[in-house]
Amino acid sequence: MSNFVSVAELNELRTSGVPVRVIDVRWRLDRPDGRADYLAGHIPDAVYVPLDTELSSHGEPADGRHPLPTTAQLQDAARRWGVRDGDVVVAYDDAKGVAAARAWWLLRQAGVDVRVLEGGIRGWRDAGHDVTTDDVTPEAGDVTLTPIGADAITIDEAAALPASGVLLDVRAGERYRGEVEPLDPQAGHIPGAVNLPTVLHFDSAGRILDHDTVRATFAAVGVTPGTAVAAYCGSGITAAHTALVLDEVGIEAKVFPGSWSQWSNTPGRPVAVGDQPG
Template sequence: MSDFVSAAELNDLREQGAPVRVIDVRWRLDRPEAGHGDYLSGHIPGAVFASLDAELSTHGAPAEGRHPLPSTATLQAAARRWGVRAGDTVVAYDDSKGISAARAWWLLRQGGVDVRVLTGGIRAWRAAGFAVATDDVIPEPGDVVLDEIGRDALSIDEAAAFPASGVLLDVRAPERYRGDTEPLDPIAGHIPGARNLPTLRHLDAEGGILDRDTVLATFAEVGVNPGTPVAAYCGSGVTAAHTALILHEVGIDAKVFPGSWSQWSNTPGRPVATGDQPG
């Protein structure tokens, strides 16, 4: 079963009265505070706004990265605020090709929730001609009980050791991987041994996943094949969750280093590689 749903499929589920809770996870690195305003400007009717910074992350010191994992209790409280009940399917969407919605997918899946991502996000919903709403939805609290999260996450030491036994993917833009530029963190470059494969290579212009053979061939370019131990990192553990989603869709399980480069580059003594080779 796919972890993606189309706008038409989601609309059908809603019209059929299926137990579906839709969450709007709009967030952008350049304006993280604007997600709720974007939600209020037009969202899928009944969708609840989910804060990536406050509910899908926690806050900590720079050496913990920009988006440390929330505790299971924090995530469960958020899911209940969204109205999620036992047995519900959660559909997450955004307006950035599923990048931030995938963070919700990655966390909730670990918690035992049936969770999907809307292909194309709010843009696909609008393009299909479906209505949008502008209210701030506050549902009746849910009762979902989450499993403990964190089993699919790597610590910084585990990330450092990973290239010795598998493929560690750096899914940031090539110029950040090479160390040509670093707009956010104190040091430019990548984790030694990591291979670069930007997550957007797996998507079409509308944010839909490319066909299975193409995706598998792209992963094979960097040594990832079915059965290969693989983990991903990015700037702060958001985009890496999207790569984990794409890998899962083609039948490959992956870990994520949630601290990612923001944690690595703020931890004294960690080695840094530059250039277009793993190092």
């Protein structure tokens, strides 16, 4: 079963009688609060999910910018969204699925049947479907989540992974090389990590490329089925997107949720610069 649904498939699900909860996870680095965009127009019955507060927790800088929520925190949030046991959850955003993938990654670990809408809100509109501007407040759900965290690795595990597998840095190349760093105290990358920006796996409309092409892109940096692989980014959001793509093409992967924001805020951690892993 695919991790993605097309606009047509979502529209069919919504009218088929299958219990579906649609969540709007609009979030970007330059616009972390997507509520205004949600209120300007969203898929009917979709619930707005604030990524910073419901798909993340908060701690010290050395914890990273988007630490994982606890299972109890995520369950409380999912119940607020109206999710009930047995529901299909479909997440979307306006950034090629990058933010929606964070919801997918967490909810999948928690035992929820969750998908990401290909093309996001733009694809929905382009297909001619209506949007609404109400602030949806559903009846509270009763979903019971299983413990999350097994698909995450620690900072020490991230440091050790290049010796036995592949650690993917999925940020833009200029951040990996250490040429710019707009958010964190140091520029560069984790020694041994290889750069593969997650945007390479999608077309301009936010649809995943054909699976053979995607597998070839991963294979070029040493990632094939059976490879021990984990992804990191700036703060664990974009890395979940790469985990989504890897799972879609049959490759298991983990995520370092602290990512560069944790690494660069932890004294004593070495930093590599340039276009090579070392």
